[in-house]
Amino acid sequence: MILQFLQTHLGHWRFMLAHWRGDVEGVEKEVQAVSEHFSNVKKLPVAANLVLNCLSFNLAFMGSIYGLGFSETFQRYALLYMVLPQIVGSVVFYAYKYTIAEVLKALDPFVILHWVHNFILMAAVALFSWELNILYLAITPYLENVLPEWLRGELSFPISVKETYFSRAHLVMMCFGVLLFLTLPYWKAGYELNMKLADRRPTMGYVEMAMELMYFTATWPQHFQFMIPLGVFVQNVLGFKFLIVHIILAMIEFSLINFFLLLKFEPMHMFMHKVKPLYRMSHYEHHVCKSIHPTTGGAGTWELFTQGGTSFFSAIHFHSIPYVPFFMLYGGVSLIGHQMANSKLLVQWHTLHHIVVADIYAGNVPSAWDEKHSRDVNKYKDKLMKTSPFVKYAWLPDAIGGVCFLTVMAVFHYALGWSIMNVWDQRNTV
Ligand SMILES: [Zn+2]
Numbered sequence: 001m002i003l004q005f006l007q008t009h010l011g012h013w014r015f016m017l018a019h020w021r022g023d024v025e026g027v028e029k030e031v032q033a034v035s036e037h038f039s040n041v042k043k044l045p046v047a048a049n050l051v052l053n054c055l056s057f058n059l060a061f062m063g064s065i066y067g068l069g070f071s072e073t074f075q076r077y078a079l080l081y082m083v084l085p086q087i088v089g090s091v092v093f094y095a096y097k098y099t100i101a102e103v104l105k106a107l108d109p110f111v112i113l114h115w116v117h118n119f120i121l122m123a124a125v126a127l128f129s130w131e132l133n134i135l136y137l138a139i140t141p142y143l144e145n146v147l148p149e150w151l152r153g154e155l156s157f158p159i160s161v162k163e164t165y166f167s168r169a170h171l172v173m174m175c176f177g178v179l180l181f182l183t184l185p186y187w188k189a190g191y192e193l194n195m196k197l198a199d200r201r202p203t204m205g206y207v208e209m210a211m212e213l214m215y216f217t218a219t220w221p222q223h224f225q226f227m228i229p230l231g232v233f234v235q236n237v238l239g240f241k242f243l244i245v246h247i248i249l250a251m252i253e254f255s256l257i258n259f260f261l262l263l264k265f266e267p268m269h270m271f272m273h274k275v276k277p278l279y280r281m282s283h284y285e286h287h288v289c290k291s292i293h294p295t296t297g298g299a300g301t302w303e304l305f306t307q308g309g310t311s312f313f314s315a316i317h318f319h320s321i322p323y324v325p326f327f328m329l330y331g332g333v334s335l336i337g338h339q340m341a342n343s344k345l346l347v348q349w350h351t352l353h354h355i356v357v358a359d360i361y362a363g364n365v366p367s368a369w370d371e372k373h374s375r376d377v378n379k380y381k382d383k384l385m386k387t388s389p390f391v392k393y394a395w396l397p398d399a400i401g402g403v404c405f406l407t408v409m410a411v412f413h414y415a416l417g418w419s420i421m422n423v424w425d426q427r428n429t430v
């Protein structure tokens with residue numbers, strides 16, 4: 001096992017290096033080699049794999065908020081309104097999709113052992129990101145020295161502020177989910193439009209799409225279930241101070257997000273797709289549905305763990321700030337990238353990555369790698385460019401995402417007072 005752990009870890013490093021060099025053969029070779037260390041789908045059937053992902057993740061979440069000192073009120077809220085609905089919603093969805101007998105295989109001790117084996121190897125992949133994280137956490141505080149006095153010092157918020165923020169974000173998630181249910185015919189028509197554009201025959205009825213929307217909405221909090229306790233862990237347990245300079249770095253990264261996603265997210269996203277057992281451990285929940293809705297968390301259940309909590313470099317710090325990440329992610333980039341609007345003008349690449357599993361691993365804009373190697377970019381590019389300005393103008397998804405995020409943030413600030421500005425005076429002061 002130790003040997004397999006090390007081989008997986010080194011194989012993942014070699015894969016990243018091959019991708020950065022643009023070495024297609026090297027990439028395929030490492031995918032092949034790493035895949036062989038994992039237990040395959042015959043030993044770990046997909047429904048059981050997904051059920052075990054869901055149970056273990058929620059157990060780890062409850063354990064972490066208990067261990068890190070979140071309040072009892074929040075723990076109770078999280079258990080009753082986040083964790084239990086998520087477990088029930090996921091298991092019902094998996095039983096609907098794969099049958100009850102397949103779901104029950106999650107109780108088989110041999111299946112559990114294979115899941116544990118794959119989990120350990122997933123941790124070997126995560127180690128790559130933690131090596132980068134530790135480097136980032138160790139070096140970045142020194143950047144303070146080049147900043148003026150007023151931009152030096154700590155910037156962090158108490159757990160109580162994070163709890164209120166998370167509970168409010170969760171309420172927004174559930175209300176938005178209800179809104180999508182009420183407008184389901186519109187999204188179904190949008191799904192059909194997108195499928196026809198990709199020369200595919202639409203195969204979903206209302207029941208299946210409603211089940212998928214229920215599943216997406218029930219699992220939406222997962223992103224914050226991981227990121228919020230992780231930030232507290234890095235600060236309070238590992239002892240790294242979160243400084244103003246980290247937020248400045250996060251702002252720079254977010255302004256150049258399409259570039260920074262290419263460094264780590266794009267190759268890791270491809271790796272998680274191509275190493276099939278890892279796909280089922282880390283990313284499959286994001287693709288298990290045929291449709292896509294803005295109520296998706298944007299990642300598989302254990303995906304953020306696999307990426308060390310960050311698809312680029314600064315996300316752990318970014319997520320330690322209340323309100324901004326929620327509105328920026330789900331009021332901007334995810335709202336634009338994860339929709340099936342019934343309008344040709346809003347057709348875009350990431351929707352196709354979901355509904356026809358198009359081989360585009362960057363965000364919403366094909367990368368240089370995609371332009372060169374993607375089958376689907378070559379197949380659909382001309383047609384989609386004529387159809388949608390979102391495909392024709394690479395800058396447009398980010399620009400519209402930015403406008404949406406700022407609008408959503410302003411609406412919540414002025415209507416409900418839910419904003420970073422309103423908790424600014426509650427930040428920790430040293
Ligand atoms: Zn994907």
Ligand SMILES: [Zn+2]
Binds near residue numbers: 298350354
């Ligand atoms: Zn997605």
